[in-house]
Amino acid sequence: MAHDHSHTAHTVEPENLNRAFIVGITLNFLFVLIEAVTGFAIHSLSLLSDAGHNLADVAMLALSLLAYRLLRVRSNEQYTYGYSRTSILVALFNSAVLLVSIGAIAYEAIHRFFAPEPLPGGTIAIVAGIGIVINSATALMFTHGKNKDVNVKSAYIHLLSDAFVSLGLVIGGIAIYYTGWYWLDPALGLGIAVTILFSAWGLLRESLRLSLDAVPENISIEDLRSTARTIAGVKDLHHIHVWTISTAENAMTAHLVLAQETTTAQEQKIKNELKHELLEKSIHHVTLESERENENCETEEH
Numbered sequence: 001m002a003h004d005h006s007h008t009a010h011t012v013e014p015e016n017l018n019r020a021f022i023v024g025i026t027l028n029f030l031f032v033l034i035e036a037v038t039g040f041a042i043h044s045l046s047l048l049s050d051a052g053h054n055l056a057d058v059a060m061l062a063l064s065l066l067a068y069r070l071l072r073v074r075s076n077e078q079y080t081y082g083y084s085r086t087s088i089l090v091a092l093f094n095s096a097v098l099l100v101s102i103g104a105i106a107y108e109a110i111h112r113f114f115a116p117e118p119l120p121g122g123t124i125a126i127v128a129g130i131g132i133v134i135n136s137a138t139a140l141m142f143t144h145g146k147n148k149d150v151n152v153k154s155a156y157i158h159l160l161s162d163a164f165v166s167l168g169l170v171i172g173g174i175a176i177y178y179t180g181w182y183w184l185d186p187a188l189g190l191g192i193a194v195t196i197l198f199s200a201w202g203l204l205r206e207s208l209r210l211s212l213d214a215v216p217e218n219i220s221i222e223d224l225r226s227t228a229r230t231i232a233g234v235k236d237l238h239h240i241h242v243w244t245i246s247t248a249e250n251a252m253t254a255h256l257v258l259a260q261e262t263t264t265a266q267e268q269k270i271k272n273e274l275k276h277e278l279l280e281k282s283i284h285h286v287t288l289e290s291e292r293e294n295e296n297c298e299t300e301e302h
Contacts, residue, residue, distance in 0.1 A: 017152065020141035021065035024159065027134045028058045038127050044119050045112050046169055046188035047127060049105045053165070053192060054131075056101050057158045060094040064155050084246030088210045091154050095204035102193045102200070109189035116183040121176030124169060124185070131166030135159050154203050161199045165192050213243035216250055219281060224252070227277050233259050233270050235293045242283065251285040252278065260292050 032054045039047030067090040070083035139159035142152050172188045175181060206217070215221060221240050228237035236257035245251050256274070258267060267290055275286050 016144075017068060017142070018065070020138070021061055021068065021155070024138040024141065024155065025058055025061045025065065027138055028054055028061065028159075028162075031131055031134050032058060034130065035127055038123060042120055042123055043117050044124055044185055045108055046172065046185045046192070047124060049109070049189040049192050050128070050131070050162075050165060050169060052101060052105065053196060054162060056094075056097055057162060059097070060090075060158060061155055063090045063093065064152070066090070068152075081245050084249060087246045087248070088207060088244065091203060091207035092211055094154055094158075095200050095207055098196050098200035099204065102196050105189055105193040105196075109186045109193065112186035113183060113190070116186060118180075119176055119182055119185050121173040121178070123173070124176065125173030128166045128169030128173060132163050132170065135163035135166060139163060154207075157199050157203065161195055165195055168192075168195075210244045215242045216244055216282070219250065219283070224254075224278065224281065224283075227281070228256070228274055231270055231273055231277070233262050233266060234274070235259055239289075245285065249284045250282055251287075252283045253287040254289070256288045256290045257293050258290055260294055262292070 032051050035047050035051035035054065038044070039051055064087075067087040070086045073083050075082040136159075139156055139162075142156040142159070168191060169188055172184050176184050209217070219242055221242065224240060224242070225237045228234050234256065237254050238257065239255040240252065241254070242250060242252045256271065258270065262270070271288055271290070274288070278286055
């Protein structure tokens with residue numbers, strides 16, 4: 001049996017992402033204050049809804065930063081993988097919070113839709129314009145890390161969707177200013193709820209899969225088996241179990257079936273070669289139990 005924990009999966013510069021989280025939290029919290037104060041002052045549901053949405057994102061970024069830092073805490077005898085799984089739990093929590101916020105926004109939007117209030121559309125457009133700048137700038141900070149960590153990806157998606165929501169508010173504010181269609185304000189609030197739903201649902205689905213130790217979407221069991229069979233001396237790979245340790249690391253256990261004549265030295269060489277191939281397929285921690293092709297595996301395949 002061979003167990004490899006030597007590879008570190010975090011290829012994105014820690015300091016850059018750490019800085020991105022801190023800047024994102026600071027700028028978005030300041031924008032929440034601007035939106036909330038303005039929203040209360042002019043009684044704009046669209047601004048207040050977006051402020052609540054952005055506040056949820058601030059909390060999400062803070063929790064993501066915590067998870068990102070815990071990801072780098074060394075393992076110990078009680079937590080042999082460290083605290084890596086917190087990143088998955090945070091992504092799941094974030095999606096649940098967003099789904100709850102949708103209900104609150106939708107309820108108030110429907111209520112106000114039938115009793116719209118006069119609003120200064122120009123003010124809504126100006127405040128939302130600030131949001132476009134802040135959310136777009138902070139989203140760009142997570143561009144390089146979004147494909148390597150679902151937690152970073154969730155931050156990127158939230159911030160980018162916020163920028164599009166702000167764009168919608170700018171257009172709506174301008175329309176209100178020129179037309180006096182005050183019902184657009186609760187309609188925009190309802191639109192924000194729908195936007196959140198689309199982004200939150202995908203995140204919930206992915207984080208639930210990871211929480212249930214499902215095979216990551218970018219990994220195919222059959223592909224892993226085929227890769228093993230291309231190595232000289234390997235007859236089969238079965239009892240394959242692949243799961244996520246964190247949002248950036250994957251692990252695998254399997255039974256490696258070798259040719260009967262394989263020597264101990266050849267066996268170790270085969271295992272090292274297979275681990276290298278698996279690393280290229282984003283599997284960072286590998287445990288292999290080897291057996292010869294004429295041996296009967298007593299463990300049932302699951």
